[in-house]
Amino acid sequence: MNQAARRIGRTLALVLPVVLVLSGTLAVTRVPWAAPTAESQVLTASSDTASTVAKARAPHEVLRDKLLLELQEKNPGVALTHLQEAADGRPSLAQHCMAIARALGEAARKKYGERKAQSFSRPVCDTAFAAGVQSH
Template sequence: MTTSRYHPGVNQAARRIGRTLAFVLPVVLVLSGTLAVTRVPWAPSGSEAQVLTAAGATARDTSSDSVRRPATPQDALERELVTVLQEEDPGVALTRLQEEMNRRPSLAPYCTSIARSLGRAAVAKYGGSLPLAHAWSRPVCDTSFAAGVATAPGR
């Protein structure tokens, strides 16, 4: 009778460790990337503006940026379409968005973010009512309007 070198307890432990790492490692990587912090050398030492997170700039920073640089075509289109949505209805704004994407293909990379903004604006227009805002959903820009409705604050 020969003794086998196979140890079932060791294999099970290795698999358990491997599965745990396979689950935990991506979570750790995502969280570390999301919470990444960098210091900017041009800000005065010790100031609040010196630390920028991956989440983005503060409201104060964005307002000063819009004063310094002219509006980009996609920003202008977004503002125009939000105004149309507020004055008329989301259907008109979404139709115009689709027409602009066909007319100016260079704006296509911004279509999803504009459609999401329109979804959030629709929720705001209808006082936080998701069903009213969601009723206007169309497959413009890969259903990003519906995603904007679903993620709108104050619903």
Template structure:
């Protein structure tokens, strides 16, 4: 009887080391994500040494109102323009939207959604035909698509 000194392999050259490697490749990233998440929740980011861990249920109402008042710039702009649309007309609001995007290019990615919101609001305030008369090519004619979406 002849004995082989070479490594014993399973079918198609896949041995136990490969299976262990695959298992680690799948499990290790999950473990690292969870351990990193837990570590971040334990870090005192506030600088207040008296409360090292603050959970969402422990947040005071003043903290919540402070966070709510510091809203995103695009939300503040949208609300301002919607008020302007009602007080003046959609043309003025669209002009100010175009100026705001020109002055702050970071708002450009929100321009389409703001212009559509203005179009929908214009239909509610002025009706479809009159709202469409204010359309202009701001943010790829998103105002007009907002008017059309609200009308149908």
């Protein structure tokens, strides 16, 4: 009788967690997460519309965001210097240099005002920084 109890105990120890997990998973797949509407919104475990792949950002967007943050933390002069270095170091970024410099000019105007922002102007990417400061 002792061996039979052990066998039953082992079987339950192996089967019970599987049953609990499966029953919990199946219960969650049919829980409505919103108020009932004409179309029933239901969360399913295998949704075809779910996307788990995050889109990678373009290098020029990453650079722009980094330089805008740098402008806020330090000053536009530092950001413009790093923009010039990045454009010189990676020729693929050169085509985006004017747009980034203009964005830096706009951010500098918002932070420092038009007059002080113009004092940081440099010949980086033509006059795009100055144009950004002037834009309203």
